[in-house]
Amino acid sequence: MTVTLFIPCFMDALFPRAGICMVEILERLGHKVVCPEEIVCCGQPPFNSGYWDEARAVAAKVLQQLQNAEVIVIGSGSCGAMLNNFYPELFKDTPQSELAKQISARTWEFSEFLVKKLGVTDLGATFPHKVTFHDGCHGLRELGVKKSPRELLGHVRGLQLVEMAEVETCCGFGGTFATKLPMISTAMGDLKCANAIETGADYIVSNDSSCLMHLQGLLSRQGSKLKTIHLAEVLNQQ
């Protein structure tokens, strides 16, 4: 099938490896990947800040770009939740309401797409490291993603998955929250890092680069050896 890949703004600029790995994995599975160059962002920053008119202006362009897409795959639970859950609310009682619902129904978070839509759990990857998985809250609670990434990691050769304590507690990123209330965000992140370090893992893996940007930022500042990596990068290690 033709998969339309939605590359979030921060992934484009800061974490291109995760996007490249998704393209390579999907192509290896025999799918045609397209990536609309006109799309920059899903509109979440203004949406979460309460500026819904501005969010609609951005989201309307996304809807227009995606209107003919067969399936849409996003390597971020947070942006996935925006398209899946919040676009229908944002466009409620507008002419694009129907389109928003259609796009929502065709949008998949990356790990869910692999496991639930394609029925693939073994990508033939090898990653000989101890890892712990961080559930981004939007993926976990808005989209209900919990098992798929773990199933995928379970089939990676040499990989040992250890769950951290308080695994479902927010890491404290929260989009604009991270800079509006930086000290609360940092306190939450410190706890998350401490729980991850406690497992003795080499990597924190997640399906959300935005959480990882926050956690990696804290870990680097503290001089920790623990590293962060996107799920797609682990699954693409041959």
Next chain:
Amino acid sequence: MNFASQFLKDARVMAGDLQHRKIIRTALSHYEVARDQRKASFQSWESARQLAAEAKWDALNHLDKYLVEFTAKIEARGTKVHWASTAAQAREIILQIVRDKKAKSVIKSKAMTAEEIHLNDALEHAGLNVVENDLGEFIVQLRHEAPYHIVFPSMHLTRGEISELFQRELGSAPTNDPEELTMIARRALRKKFLTADIGITGANFAIAETGMISITENEGNARLTAALPKTMISLLGIEKILPKMGDLALFLPILATAGAGQPLTCYNTMYGGPRQPGESDGPEEWHVVLLDNHRTELLADAEQRDALHCIRCGACLNVCPIFKNIGGHTYGTTYGGPIGSVITPHLRGLQDWKHLSNASSLCGACTEACPVKINLHHHLLQNRRNAAAQQPTLKERIGFKSFVQLANHPKLWAFAKKFARLTQPLQKLVKGTRLDPGYHWTQTRDLPDVAPETFKDWWRKRK
């Protein structure tokens, strides 16, 4: 200092207070395990939540009918029902009863509505001796503090701090034994119970069908409040209504489970009126004060009226990572935690309290925990939207208008990435200082560089 600045200042301090964080985490460490064990004893916790939400939906959507039914039934047994539109009216109604009875002392069991209308201050100002008799409330009253949590008012204090407080205020001997500390409070409180002229309670539920109020408690203090003084006053919000007596079969266990991980609260009592002929105890007179205090305005908001479903179990506070880091007092409101951040802007003014809606990572742990399915974190988003629509800040308006241009013009976005790549070496020179434009991020965290080759560069080259 306005509410928002005070909040930011306090939150900053509390977020760095590792001792406080440890106390709260210890206090809540068994909560989730106990709650999950109790949840498992429901045939289906999810169905129970759904049923509870539907019962509350019915109650709130027909509040006019149920309040009248409740009042007629309870007045038929000799209770006087008072209607208070505002906090000031509620205080005045209660003060008038106190004056009529020439009362000197009041004993009070736990009631968040009383905190909401600042009843203790009003009573003390009128010259009355007021004593809180819930153990946690008694402790915070001795400290001249507001309750820290809507269910666990003194959870922020250690045994040592409580012992020191009792030594100072009650002249007791030092002890670290929780039972002995409870006995010290009990001895002090028993004397007050016996001499109080008036007892004041809140309510957990008000049953329209039978005209009764339901109070759940773990200490038996509310029962004594209702049994000993000659006059009893119950102050409750109008949203406490449940249509049927049978609803309690669902609500009592979900309240106890969600709130404290208990199968049921220890004492569950139904109060139907003052002492009836032939009965041996109970108050001679009973007044019920029904409080609106902006609840009907929230009821008029079709999008968010389900926030009135709240049964004040405290589950959303118990799981909230923000609450656990900044603590209950930082909110500066009667109702803290997620539910407080949702309703306070409705009850006390959107612009004054909108900052609470921003103090959330929108993680949704609250929504997941709520036993009556209030979509708490989505309501925070709606509060943000309403606040911005009513009074956008200049900085954010300019910021997001520019953001739209950036997001809708890929060439501009490509330029922005190039610009960031060029300027990031300069930014590194001032990293984490006030001169750094990314200060709010880089003060505690490193910021990744823009990739030498972005995804879009790679994609274009490949094509």
